[in-house]
Amino acid sequence: MQVASVVVEIPARALDRRFDYRVPLEWEGRVAPGQRVYVTLGRRLCQAYVWSVADVDGPAARDLKPLLAVVDDTPLLTAELMDLVAWLGERYGASTQACLQAVVPAAFRLQPQRKYRVRPDFRGLPPDDLQPLWQALRREPLSYRQVLARHGPDAAIALERLLALGCIEEAAAGRDQVGARQIWFAVPTGSLETMRAAATERSRRAPRQARILEALAAAWAEAGCPPGGVPLTALSLRPSDEPVRALAAQGMVRLEAREVSRVPEAAAGRDERPAALTRWQAEAIRRLSARVVDERFSVHVLHGVTGSGKTEVYLQVMEACLAAGGGALVLVPEIALTPQMVQRFVGRFGPQVAVLHSGLSQGEKRDEWMRVRRGAARIVVGARSAVFAPVENLRLIIVDEEHEPSYKQEESPRYDAREVARWRMERCGGTLVLGSATPSLQAMHEVERGRADVIPMPQRTNGKPLPPVTVVDMREELRAGNRSLFSRALRQGLEEAVGSGRQAILFINRRGYAAFLLCRSCGETLDCPHCDISMTLHRGRDGAWLQCHYCGETASVPAVCPQCGEPALRPYGVGTQQVEQALREQWPTWRVMRMDVDTTRRKGAHQQAISRFADGDADVLVGTQMIAKGLDFPNVSFVGVVSADTMLAVPDYRAAERTFNLLTQVAGRAGRAEAEGKTVVQTYRPEHYAIQAAAHHDYAAFYRRERALREAFSYPPFCEITVFWAIHPEERLARSAAQRFERELRRRLGEDGVTVLPAVAAGVGRVEDKYRYQVVVKYSHWVHVREGVMAAFRTVDEKMHSAGGTCVLDVNAGRIG
Ligand SMILES: Nc1ncnc2c1ncn2[C@@H]1O[C@H](COP(=O)(O)OP(=O)(O)OP(=O)(O)O)[C@@H](O)[C@H]1O
Numbered sequence: 001m002q003v004a005s006v007v008v009e010i011p012a013r014a015l016d017r018r019f020d021y022r023v024p025l026e027w028e029g030r031v032a033p034g035q036r037v038y039v040t041l042g043r044r045l046c047q048a049y050v051w052s053v054a055d056v057d058g059p060a061a062r063d064l065k066p067l068l069a070v071v072d073d074t075p076l077l078t079a080e081l082m083d084l085v086a087w088l089g090e091r092y093g094a095s096t097q098a099c100l101q102a103v104v105p106a107a108f109r110l111q112p113q114r115k116y117r118v119r120p121d122f123r124g125l126p127p128d129d130l131q132p133l134w135q136a137l138r139r140e141p142l143s144y145r146q147v148l149a150r151h152g153p154d155a156a157i158a159l160e161r162l163l164a165l166g167c168i169e170e171a172a173a174g175r176d177q178v179g180a181r182q183i184w185f186a187v188p189t190g191s192l193e194t195m196r197a198a199a200t201e202r203s204r205r206a207p208r209q210a211r212i213l214e215a216l217a218a219a220w221a222e223a224g225c226p227p228g229g230v231p232l233t234a235l236s237l238r239p240s241d242e243p244v245r246a247l248a249a250q251g252m253v254r255l256e257a258r259e260v261s262r263v264p265e266a267a268a269g270r271d272e273r274p275a276a277l278t279r280w281q282a283e284a285i286r287r288l289s290a291r292v293v294d295e296r297f298s299v300h301v302l303h304g305v306t307g308s309g310k311t312e313v314y315l316q317v318m319e320a321c322l323a324a325g326g327g328a329l330v331l332v333p334e335i336a337l338t339p340q341m342v343q344r345f346v347g348r349f350g351p352q353v354a355v356l357h358s359g360l361s362q363g364e365k366r367d368e369w370m371r372v373r374r375g376a377a378r379i380v381v382g383a384r385s386a387v388f389a390p391v392e393n394l395r396l397i398i399v400d401e402e403h404e405p406s407y408k409q410e411e412s413p414r415y416d417a418r419e420v421a422r423w424r425m426e427r428c429g430g431t432l433v434l435g436s437a438t439p440s441l442q443a444m445h446e447v448e449r450g451r452a453d454v455i456p457m458p459q460r461t462n463g464k465p466l467p468p469v470t471v472v473d474m475r476e477e478l479r480a481g482n483r484s485l486f487s488r489a490l491r492q493g494l495e496e497a498v499g500s501g502r503q504a505i506l507f508i509n510r511r512g513y514a515a516f517l518l519c520r521s522c523g524e525t526l527d528c529p530h531c532d533i534s535m536t537l538h539r540g541r542d543g544a545w546l547q548c549h550y551c552g553e554t555a556s557v558p559a560v561c562p563q564c565g566e567p568a569l570r571p572y573g574v575g576t577q578q579v580e581q582a583l584r585e586q587w588p589t590w591r592v593m594r595m596d597v598d599t600t601r602r603k604g605a606h607q608q609a610i611s612r613f614a615d616g617d618a619d620v621l622v623g624t625q626m627i628a629k630g631l632d633f634p635n636v637s638f639v640g641v642v643s644a645d646t647m648l649a650v651p652d653y654r655a656a657e658r659t660f661n662l663l664t665q666v667a668g669r670a671g672r673a674e675a676e677g678k679t680v681v682q683t684y685r686p687e688h689y690a691i692q693a694a695a696h697h698d699y700a701a702f703y704r705r706e707r708a709l710r711e712a713f714s715y716p717p718f719c720e721i722t723v724f725w726a727i728h729p730e731e732r733l734a735r736s737a738a739q740r741f742e743r744e745l746r747r748r749l750g751e752d753g754v755t756v757l758p759a760v761a762a763g764v765g766r767v768e769d770k771y772r773y774q775v776v777v778k779y780s781h782w783v784h785v786r787e788g789v790m791a792a793f794r795t796v797d798e799k800m801h802s803a804g805g806t807c808v809l810d811v812n813a814g815r816i817g
């Protein structure tokens with residue numbers, strides 16, 4: 001008799017273990033690790049993952065409850081991903097369920113209440129064995145629970161298959177689309193060849209279908225075979241047209257309605273191969289391609305200055321990887337911010353690329369994931385969570401802009417995608433490429449320790465030098481009587497650029513109008529009533545308001561100081577809105593565009609803004625770090641940093657590194673094509689080494705200086721830091737939990753190589769009316785302290801939990817405070 005040991009999907013501490021179920025006789029041999037199954041736990045129906053299957057005899061096995069249904073034909077999780085789940089749990093101190101939720105998209109989770117209905121646009125019939133369930137769903141939408149109860153355990157598989165065939169959909173799916181402008185897409189289910197063969201085969205029997213298939217194939221090929229298919233309107237077709245319906249029913253194409261703004265980048269894939277590589281590119285490609293082929297684990301830091309053509313290196317190494325039969329994964333900090341890059345990947349590799357991004361609907365996510373799992377897509381491009389994609393025969397992972405903090409997940413499991421990538425490559429015998437113009441201290445330290453090598457690309461593809469950077473001391477400007485936001489040098493730079501028909505970028509790392517309001521009479525700042533932080537001033541068409549950037553609370557702007565009653569409240573700390581306003585006032589004829597979280601909330605807004613600016617729709621682009629990353633605007637000749645000091649002021653040991661990275665990135669947006677570039681950085685701390693090093697494009701100088709400081713004060717990469725937070729509405733409870741954790745930790749961990757800092761209030765001590773206390777632990781290797789830390793955590797966590805609070809453990813923390 002077979003027994004399956006499973007992990008249930010429900011995220012509860014008490015359920016973080018294996019449960020055994022009997023495999024019904026008729027399913028023996030069909031149940032395998034990695035498959036999803038349904039079981040009852042107590043009286044609750046839940047989805048679970050088979051972790052192992054064993055032959056067991058005797059009464060014990062017979063008394064077990066049986067599996068109710070097997071959901072997947074092929075296991076959803078590969079053996080590699082199952083090991084990864086286990087490793088994630090150990091590395092980040094998270095439950096198996098939390099790790100599973102990180103690895104598998106939410107679209108695959110069982111929501112027993114969710115109802116399914118027949119897709120209104122689906123005509124024709126599903127395969128015979130699925131028809132009973134299909135007919136039932138035509139009568140009324142049913143939930144998983146109802147389907148299982150009425151149609152028996154095998155119906156779960158039938159439901160999955162109907163979903164995969166596009167015959168049914170979530171009943172709620174259509175509701176939020178009402179009123180949205182939709183475009184119908186035909187998504188081919190096979191290759192170009194199969195479509196053409198099918199067209200030939202139909203030319204007698206069904207000539208109209210044949211013609212439409214041919215036209216679809218031609219349009220699809222012309223667009224570079226994007227995985228998103230082609231819009232029907234482009235062929236003057238409607239989803240209700242008889243031949244179109246027939247083709248969908250036969251499974252040749254899938255019909256999908258998408259909101260206009262959601263047309264994936266894929267639909268617009270564009271790619272140009274450069275006429276000749278630079279010698280640095282050629283060398284990088286040669287070295288990396290050789291490693292991809294040899295199937296041994298290796299790590300490489302691709303240190304290429306801004307505009308050195310790293311993307312082309314990625315593309316050609318990926319080609320080598322595909323040619324050797326491998327699959328590849330490319331991580332970018334944020335898909336929405338890198339549309340140009342994504343377009344090039346899709347343009348070059350067509351439907352072999354799956355783009356995983358947050359703009360996909362649940363159904364689309366599921367489809368893309370399955371395309372990867374089945375091996376139909378061998379390349380995956382995505383942000384942080386794409387690092388878990390089930391790429392077949394994974395041989396290459398590229399992490400672009402490796403220094404970006406967004407690779408660290410800030411909720412459980414608090415994984416670092418760079419570490420996960422490393423684990424996967426080590427496990428698969430693959431090549432890890434960390435690309436950056438400003439490699440992180442961590443990455444360079446690995447090089448120093450002989451665990452990675454550096455591949456340099458010190459020159460731009462256009463053969464021009466990096467743009468000269470002028471550092472302006474704003475104290476001098478004040479002394480010279482210039483009280484405006486713009487120094488004379490910055491003003492001149494802007495006027496030269498726009499005057500000669502070029503474009504300019506102004507960078508300011510703060511959204512809103514001003515950082516805070518300060519009373520010039522009594523020194524009071526206006527703080528959020530729920531958080532220990534001042535509220536940001538925003539200005540819009542309907543006037544001004546205050547907003548908390550931690551909890552979102554808004555308030556109106558008082559006319560007088562609530563503390564002293566004087567009308568002396570003044571805005572301090574420049575934000576993007578203020579810069580935009582100043583530009584419009586001083587140069588009324590210029591076309592100014594602003595890009596920050598506030599202007600790009602709508603889906604697709606990022607991409608639209610980027611392409612509008614690229615098309616020359618604006619003279620000046622004002623923005624936050626959102627505009628700093630990897631964008632390639634050939635006509636930009638001037639970049640101004642309105643204030644470099646906001647980034648330096650952040651109370652974090654990486655503030656200097658962040659500043660250096662951002663300044664280098666922003667300066668790197670200028671002069672990328674024919675135009676000469678120029679950059680002006682405004683600051684009150686012109687002598688700071690991060691600013692000086694960025695101004696001289698001197699990575700080595702920055703690294704030497706920063707490395708020495710980190711070593712002297714014992715910060716990463718010279719140790720690892722883990723942070724514990726106790727969070728509770730009552731300050732006393734938060735504080736005592738943190739103190740208890742500190743004590744437990746000291747008791748369990750020796751003095752050797754471990755430093756436990758005293759429990760203190762976090763940097764922002766109260767957020768959303770909850771107090772936060774923290775304990776910082778420094779050590780050299782997590783494996784040495786893990787048991788002690790986890791044991792200490794469990795003792796406080798349970799108590800805190802029952803007292804209505806939360807404890808958080810951030811292993812290898814991305815931030816302190
Ligand atoms: N060999 C080449 N010859 C000419 N142009 C090239 C070559 N390789 C790449 N380019 C072009 O150079 C520009 C910069 O390349 P890319 O965007 O890859 O730079 P990057 O190294 O990623 O820079 P950043 O770090 O600033 O994002 C692009 O417009 C690209 O098309």
Ligand SMILES: [Zn+2]
Pocket residue numbers: 528529530531548549550551552553768
């Ligand atoms: Zn708040």
